[in-house]
Amino acid sequence: MNKDTNEKSRSGKKQLSISRKALITTLMSCIIFGLVSQIIALAFYGVSLTNQYIDFATSVALQAQQSAVKGTDAAGLSNDVMEIYRSLSDEERQKTGTAGYRALYSDLTKEKGGSYDVLWHMLKGVLSFNNIYDVYIAMYDRDTEAIVYIVDPLVDGDSDMMPGDWEHADSREINTFMNGYVDDLPRYFSWTKQYGLLCTVAIPIRNEARDFCSFLFVDVSAKEIIYSMLRFSLQYTLALLIVTLLIAWLGTRRIRRTLVAPINRIAKAAQEYVKDRQEHSDNKDHFASLNIRTGDELENLSLAMADMERELMEYEDHLTTITAEKERIGTELMLATKIQAAMLPHSFPPFPDRNEFDIYATMEPAREVGGDFYDFFLIDEDHLGLVMADVSGKGIPAALFMMISKTILQSCAMLGRSSAEILSKTNEAICSKNQADMFVTVWFGILEISTGIVTAANAGHEYPAVCRADGSFELMKDKHGLVIGGMDGINYKEYQIQLFEGDKIFVYTDGITEATDRDEVLFGTDRMLEALNSEPAASPEQILKNVRDAVRVFVKESEQFDDMTMMCIEYKGNSEKRRSE
Amino acid sequence: MTIEKALADKALTLKISGRIDSKTAPELEKTVQDALDSITCLVFDFDDVVYISSAGLRILLIAQKKMNSRGEMKVINVNNDIMEIFEVTGFTDILTIG
Numbered sequence: 001m002n003k004d005t006n007e008k009s010r011s012g013k014k015q016l017s018i019s020r021k022a023l024i025t026t027l028m029s030c031i032i033f034g035l036v037s038q039i040i041a042l043a044f045y046g047v048s049l050t051n052q053y054i055d056f057a058t059s060v061a062l063q064a065q066q067s068a069v070k071g072t073d074a075a076g077l078s079n080d081v082m083e084i085y086r087s088l089s090d091e092e093r094q095k096t097g098t099a100g101y102r103a104l105y106s107d108l109t110k111e112k113g114g115s116y117d118v119l120w121h122m123l124k125g126v127l128s129f130n131n132i133y134d135v136y137i138a139m140y141d142r143d144t145e146a147i148v149y150i151v152d153p154l155v156d157g158d159s160d161m162m163p164g165d166w167e168h169a170d171s172r173e174i175n176t177f178m179n180g181y182v183d184d185l186p187r188y189f190s191w192t193k194q195y196g197l198l199c200t201v202a203i204p205i206r207n208e209a210r211d212f213c214s215f216l217f218v219d220v221s222a223k224e225i226i227y228s229m230l231r232f233s234l235q236y237t238l239a240l241l242i243v244t245l246l247i248a249w250l251g252t253r254r255i256r257r258t259l260v261a262p263i264n265r266i267a268k269a270a271q272e273y274v275k276d277r278q279e280h281s282d283n284k285d286h287f288a289s290l291n292i293r294t295g296d297e298l299e300n301l302s303l304a305m306a307d308m309e310r311e312l313m314e315y316e317d318h319l320t321t322i323t324a325e326k327e328r329i330g331t332e333l334m335l336a337t338k339i340q341a342a343m344l345p346h347s348f349p350p351f352p353d354r355n356e357f358d359i360y361a362t363m364e365p366a367r368e369v370g371g372d373f374y375d376f377f378l379i380d381e382d383h384l385g386l387v388m389a390d391v392s393g394k395g396i397p398a399a400l401f402m403m404i405s406k407t408i409l410q411s412c413a414m415l416g417r418s419s420a421e422i423l424s425k426t427n428e429a430i431c432s433k434n435q436a437d438m439f440v441t442v443w444f445g446i447l448e449i450s451t452g453i454v455t456a457a458n459a460g461h462e463y464p465a466v467c468r469a470d471g472s473f474e475l476m477k478d479k480h481g482l483v484i485g486g487m488d489g490i491n492y493k494e495y496q497i498q499l500f501e502g503d504k505i506f507v508y509t510d511g512i513t514e515a516t517d518r519d520e521v522l523f524g525t526d527r528m529l530e531a532l533n534s535e536p537a538a539s540p541e542q543i544l545k546n547v548r549d550a551v552r553v554f555v556k557e558s559e560q561f562d563d564m565t566m567m568c569i570e571y572k573g574n575s576e577k578r579r580s581e
Numbered sequence: 582m583t584i585e586k587a588l589a590d591k592a593l594t595l596k597i598s599g600r601i602d603s604k605t606a607p608e609l610e611k612t613v614q615d616a617l618d619s620i621t622c623l624v625f626d627f628d629d630v631v632y633i634s635s636a637g638l639r640i641l642l643i644a645q646k647k648m649n650s651r652g653e654m655k656v657i658n659v660n661n662d663i664m665e666i667f668e669v670t671g672f673t674d675i676l677t678i679g
Contacts, residue, residue, distance in 0.1 A: 391635075394603060437639055437642060437643045439642065459671065460670035480668060481671045482674050483638070486675065487675055510634075510635075
């Protein structure tokens with residue numbers, strides 16, 4: 001339950017996160033786009049507006065200049081003023097703006113209807129009827145670095161300019177002014193404390209000899225330009241903000257619909273899938289019923305999830321079947337192991353009332369069931385049959401073949417024939433039904449209990465090891481015939497071993513000698529003999545244990561590769577015979 | 582285990598290297614079974630065989646029985662270890678070793 005809530009909160013966080021990311025991205029891109037576009041627009045707007053103002057100022061200036069030149073003697077007035085100005089000493093000039101200074105020029109201004117009067121009224125008219133800051137006539141004087149006013153109609157408190165009044169203008173300003181004049185009409189922008197940013201256009205006034213007499217200036221305040229641009233910025237920003245918010249809202253809504261919602265549906269399906277599986281519910285269409293039709297990766301994802309769901313379902317069904325099958329086979333194999341073990345004599349001592357011999361044997365299959373087997377049985381009161389056998393291959397086929405071989409061998413043995421005859425008969429019987437071309441190696445011996453004589457025959461089996469009382473185990477290179485089941489019509493040769501009291505015979509399968517360690521080294525007969533001879537006088541049971549321990553130490557953690565089977569019989573002598581002697 | 586096949590007319594030589602045990606025997610069995618029907622002489626070159634288990638012996642047995650009725654079969658270059666296995670299992674009685 002707790003886990004469920006965690007998952008929900010996790011998915012909730014995810015949803016917020018994607019929407020928020022989209023929102024931030026949209027806002028950021030809109031703002032960056034807006035800023036850049038605003039700068040570009042402002043630049044264009046500013047340039048165009050400025051040009052417009054300059055054009056306007058220029059046309060006003062041209063008109064005024066034409067009126068001044070054609071209607072009055074502006075050139076003459078200019079020359080007169082400049083003449084007086086230049087004739088003055090520096091000291092006198094320093095008094096500019098004072099009544100005394102202005103009196104020096106009074107001859108030029110006092111006359112009603114004179115050039116100055118007419119020009120002043122004309123310019124005043126121009127100033128009143130146009131949206132400009134000022135229109136005036138002035139001349140620069142390079143020697144004194146001054147702008148000398150000729151006519152200025154602007155009435156603005158203290159800064160009224162009368163003819164001859166001058167202002168300092170350093171040579172740099174004059175140069176700037178004159179440079180602007182090179183290609184076109186001179187124009188420049190200047191920042192004045194008094195008037196703020198001014199755009200000034202100047203038109204030369206010449207006399208008839210085409211000499212410069214003065215300039216007609218028109219000042220246009222750039223305040224308007226700045227205000228216009230600020231207004232434009234404000235409006236643009238507002239519009240941009242509205243559009244940005246609109247785009248962000250639409251974008252987020254779209255992302256929620258096309259991205260977040262389908263993801264949440266897939267996530268929900270996944271949660272329900274897990275939940276249903278935990279509760280073993282039969283609902284099998286969590287992803288298949290999603291029906292996401294976005295036509296993009298999300299649709300692919302949902303389809304892939306549906307495929308996965310189906311594959312998992314099939315796999316699970318398959319797995320259930322296989323597991324059931326495995327369990328069944330496991331049970332059957334366990335039974336088979338029991339049956340096989342029960343087939344071999346497994347209670348020791350097997351014949352508690354017979355003290356002429358001691359026998360012990362073990363069989364350890366590499367898998368659940370094996371192909372090795374040992375056997376011993378009394379053929380009659382005086383004859384004990386001994387079998388050690390190894391079927392080719394391992395597992396169930398070997399186990400089935402082993403069962404047949406064991407049964408046939410014992411049946412043949414009970415007929416009371418010799419060892420070689422028994423093996424030949426067994427071979428014939430097995431060859432007649434051997435479809436799988438399997439075979440079994442057999443060492444078969446019959447101990448005559450009264451005499452201690454073992455009559456044995458070997459059908460392709462390992463060499464037996466024989467130990468004389470007080471001696472040690474040695475391999476006995478006995479005569480070998482072909483494995484049983486190999487080929488029809490084989491005759492086996494038999495041989496005899498005379499056992500005396502305390503003598504032992506050890507027989508085994510290649511699972512012992514061919515046990516391998518990690519480096520694929522075989523245990524071999526030498527190590528086996530060594531293990532046997534560690535305690536050659538011990539009981540058969542102890543001897544088997546010694547060999548098994550030696551193999552275990554040798555192979556270490558390597559897997560048991562083949563069935564391991566051993567049998568050891570110790571002849572204790574015929575007590576009756578001994579007594580009678 | 583690796584098997585090198587050399588077919589000359591109807592005589593097939595299989596040069597086998599490594600261990601022939603229950604893990605590698607099925608491959609050898611398939612090679613032999615596939616070839617048996619079309620040849621009259623089968624030679625196993627055992628020069629590089631280090632071990633043969635009962636599963637390998639079974640294949641030799643099958644091949645020998647088949648070749649008895651079709652032509653001849655030989656096992657050549659048998660080293661001492663393998664020879665001992667053949668002797669112990671009595672295969673020396675039925676195989677042509679040389």
